Amino acid sequence: MDKFDEERLEVPFGTKSLDAALCVPASVTDVHTAVILTHGAGGDMNFKHLLSLAHSLASNGFICLRFTCKGLNLSYRVKAYCAVWDYLKSLQKFTIKHMFFGGRSMGCRAAVAVARQLSNESEDPVQGVICLSFPLHPPGQTSTHRQRSEDLRKLPEHMRVLFVSGTEDNMCDRVLFNKVVKEIKAQVEVFWLQGGNHGLTVKERAEDSVLDEVNSKVIAWINADVYIYMNAIGWFTSACFGAAKYGSRTVEQGKHSLSKCRFQRPYTFSFCYRFSCSRIAGGKRDGSSTNPQ
Structure with a gap:
């Protein structure tokens, strides 16, 4: 099959x-x-x-x-x-x-x-x-x-x-x-x-041996990129959710974690920030909470 x-x-x-x-x-x-x-x-x-x-x-x-x-x-x-x-x-x-x-x-x-x-x-x-x-x-x-x-x-x-x-x-x-x-x-x-x-x-x-070597290299390279990209999103999402409770310092920690990722992407940070903050109940974009304590 x-x-x-x-x-x-x-x-x-x-x-x-x-x-x-x-x-x-x-x-x-x-x-x-x-x-x-x-x-x-x-x-x-x-x-x-x-x-x-x-x-x-x-x-x-x-x-x-x-x-x-x-x-x-x-x-x-x-x-x-x-x-x-x-x-x-x-x-x-x-x-x-x-x-x-x-x-x-x-x-x-x-x-x-x-x-x-x-x-x-x-x-x-x-x-x-x-x-x-x-x-x-x-x-x-x-x-x-x-x-x-x-x-x-x-x-x-x-x-x-x-x-x-x-x-x-x-x-x-x-x-x-x-x-x-x-x-x-x-x-x-x-x-x-x-x-x-x-x-x-x-x-x-043998040609098939060469093809297998090249294909394996390409696939491993793509997998590494996707894996680290998703980890970067996870790091920053967690930081933004924490920001709703602990304040903007957690967001700064999230930025630091993201910047440590060797595949830095401006759009990754922008997406993570918007995605995370939009899901914080009652949260503002700056990570502060509008919920009564």
Whole structure:
């Protein structure tokens, strides 16, 4: 019995449509974490690595929407990515609380660009970006790395980014890449696949073994983010409820607890504060109580 269900879709995109596939867990109905994936300059959404990752995500309890966009212009790919994100949000059968963007090669450049755009809009909290074989430069043309890494450098501090690249990738010079990483404000984690090329294949190693290793890394990274995010909400919610009885000092303690979380997010604090205080019986937004003592 399959651990996931897959549905083929057509996502509206202007006067056209984008081929897409929605993978969801077969036995889980209350799913709140979703991932969007797309391919590189060549191929489509059925590129083996994307297909394997999508199925693995759904089998582990996540929603995964992957799509095909044949355009080679980055701005066109970004518009397509936004259309897919809008479509996913419109599906009323899901309540998505944790959102991750991802892609392979040019697809992850588009994912980063959209995440950067949305980071300026408080309504769409994207928690992280998954970059499979980020193309820092064309083969042998390392001088373009500044332009290609611009969106990465402008991601906010609260964003998380996972890079999965091969040590033999001819589109990602490791020395240049390490310099770029030092300039990125976001929370970065890098996984180097030993012997891997730009297609994340490794000589003299079974492809399924490589796929399993990459998929496991991505899933563990997402799980860690969601776990700490929920703990941050728990810490702050408890502090705000305590504030109704003990005063604003408890809220300050909650802020401190939240700031200690290494995945700081302005929208997390704002949401927790509003959510918690709205549920304090007779409480004001500043955490003080209007109930008679």
